[in-house]
Amino acid sequence: MLSLLLLAGLVATVNAESKLLAVSDWLPISASFVIYSLAAHLFDTPQAVRRVIDVTYLSFVVPSSVGLYQLLRGEGVFVPGLSWPRIYGTFVHPNAFGFYLVVMFAIFITQLLSQQGIHRRLALTGVVVSTVLLLATFARVVWLGATIVVLTVGLFRHRILLIVLPVLAVLLVGLVSPVAERLAHPFGGSFSDRFANLWPAVLYEWAQTTASEKSTFVVLIKRLVGLGPGMGLILGERGYGLSTPPHNDYLRVLVEYGIIGLVVFVLLLVTLWIFAYRTWRIASRAHPQASGISLAFLAVSAAFPIMSLTDNVFGYTANQAYFWTLAGLAVTVRRFSEGSGAGLAVR
Numbered sequence: 001m002l003s004l005l006l007l008a009g010l011v012a013t014v015n016a017e018s019k020l021l022a023v024s025d026w027l028p029i030s031a032s033f034v035i036y037s038l039a040a041h042l043f044d045t046p047q048a049v050r051r052v053i054d055v056t057y058l059s060f061v062v063p064s065s066v067g068l069y070q071l072l073r074g075e076g077v078f079v080p081g082l083s084w085p086r087i088y089g090t091f092v093h094p095n096a097f098g099f100y101l102v103v104m105f106a107i108f109i110t111q112l113l114s115q116q117g118i119h120r121r122l123a124l125t126g127v128v129v130s131t132v133l134l135l136a137t138f139a140r141v142v143w144l145g146a147t148i149v150v151l152t153v154g155l156f157r158h159r160i161l162l163i164v165l166p167v168l169a170v171l172l173v174g175l176v177s178p179v180a181e182r183l184a185h186p187f188g189g190s191f192s193d194r195f196a197n198l199w200p201a202v203l204y205e206w207a208q209t210t211a212s213e214k215s216t217f218v219v220l221i222k223r224l225v226g227l228g229p230g231m232g233l234i235l236g237e238r239g240y241g242l243s244t245p246p247h248n249d250y251l252r253v254l255v256e257y258g259i260i261g262l263v264v265f266v267l268l269l270v271t272l273w274i275f276a277y278r279t280w281r282i283a284s285r286a287h288p289q290a291s292g293i294s295l296a297f298l299a300v301s302a303a304f305p306i307m308s309l310t311d312n313v314f315g316y317t318a319n320q321a322y323f324w325t326l327a328g329l330a331v332t333v334r335r336f337s338e339g340s341g342a343g344l345a346v347r
Contacts (some may be wrong), residue, residue, distance in 0.1 A: 001268035006030055006227050008261035016228025017136030025229035025256075025315070032320045039328020049293070052325065053111065057122055060104055060130075063089040064269070067097065067133045079138075081189070083325050084178040086138045091318065098134060098142030099313055100305055105130040106149045106296045112228055113157055114150045135172070138182050141310050145303040152299040156280065191310060194247050201239030202232065206255040209235070227257030233253045249308035249315075265314075272327065273301045279334040286337035297326040 009026045016022035043049050069090035070076050076085030077094055086094040108126035115123060134146050147165065154161030171280035173180050187195075210222040227235075232252040237243045246252045254262045276298035300323060307313050314320075 001264060001271050002036070004264045005257070005261060005268055006033060008226070008257045008264055009062075012228045012257050012261065014224035014228075015222065015225060016102040016231060017234065018228075018230065021230035023234075028317050028320065029229075029315045031210055031317065032315075032324045034326050035321055036324040039325045040331040041328075043329060043332055044335070046336070049290075049329055051105070052329060053119075053293070055106075056107060056322070056325075057126065060126060063091070063097070063100065064129050064133060066090050067136065071132070071136045076136075081185075082136070082138060082181055083179060087133065087136045088314040089133070094137040095139045095142065095311055096316070097319065098137040098139040099145070099307065099311075099316075099319050100322070101130050101134045101137065102142060102145040102149060102307070103300055103326070104320070105134060105146055106153075106299045106303070108327075109149065109153055110157075110292040110296040110299070113153070114289050114295075116289075116316070126141075135176070135179060138178065139285075140182060140186060141307050145307045148303040148306055153295060154304050156284075156298065157295060194310065198240050198244070198247060199251060202235045202251060202255060205239040224257075224258045224260050226254075226256050226261055227275040230257050231256050237327065245312045247311055249312055252312055253314070269301075269305045273298070273305075276301045276330060279330045279337075283333050283337040287333070290333050290336065293326070294330045297330045300326060 006026075006029060009029060013019065013022040013026060039052070043052050047218070067087045070085075070087040070089070074085060076087045078085050087097065088094045089097040089100075091097040091100065092165050104126065108123045108130055112120055112127055131146075134142060150161055154165065173183060206227070209227060211219055213219050213222065232246045232255050233243060235255060236246060237248035242324075248253070250262065253265045257265065276294060280291055280294040280298050283294045289312065304313050304319075
């Protein structure tokens with residue numbers, strides 16, 4: 001499915017107004033295929049997989065340190081109606097930082113529940129720090145993504161989390177006033193603007209652009225194959241007045257990769273979740289400690305499609321590098337779980 005999506009993007013590039021923009025937007029997605037393939041085939045031993053997780057822990061140090069520094073200093077992005085600034089760590093925007101944190105949070109919480117010794121203590125530290133940083137981004141869609149991660153882990157591993165989560169949510173809303181401020185109008189602010197202005201404007205411009213040809217057949221072909229990667233940004237500027245992406249991966253794929261691309265994209269998301277679920281089922285029986293990796297991928301595979309409804313998660317390197325590395329590691333976990341080799345747990 002990923003190969004088909006890449007092919008759809010390449011075909012759409014032929015129709016793009018700006019070939020350079022189309023290629024520059026298509027390349028990060030093609031890199032996802034490379035990252036997935038390398039992760040699946042290079043990290044083929046228990047020790048290699050453990051090193052990947054350890055390096056992932058290490059990579060968290062700088063972004064989290066910068067985020068904590070911003071939080072303690074009261075620095076960040078100020079938005080109307082919020083009394084505390086939104087931190088963004090080493091990223092360009094709080095939402096982008098939040099997407100990264102959702103992935104790290106999923107890795108930390110699943111490792112916490114599946115490992116022992118120093119790896120468990122490191123994972124506990126990561127859960128605490130990533131939770132604090134997630135809250136401090138004040139990104140509602142990121143909070144939703146983290147909630148989906150906890151619900152997934154609770155449903156498939158520890159049911160007690162299904163009880164703890166609503167209790168913690170009530171406490172946070174009651175005790176942390178900026179959280180209550182952010183949730184006072186859950187569909188207001190930027191969400192409301194997207195519903196009422198940005199998305200209708202992009203759809204209108206897409207319809208107008210594809211209907212500019214006299215031939216009905218050509219119009220149909222343009223809508224099927226798309227206007228080319230990067231065109232969502234251009235259509236947003238034309239109809240919305242600002243140079244901004246559509247802030248909806250499904251809308252973005254529709255206008256850029258066409259109806260065919262959108263169908264393949266949805267099938268890709270479904271396929272990934274099914275693969276993650278089946279891998280977790282196999283690993284949880286054969287190697288319970290190794291199943292943490294597949295459970296993390298399962299949780300992220302459930303969270304990302306939901307976050308994609310109001311933001312652009314797909315195709316951005318910072319998100320894809322971790323996401324597709326997890327996918328590749330899940331392949332390794334499945335390989336070891338289906339075979340007779342030793343488990344992946346390293347204490």
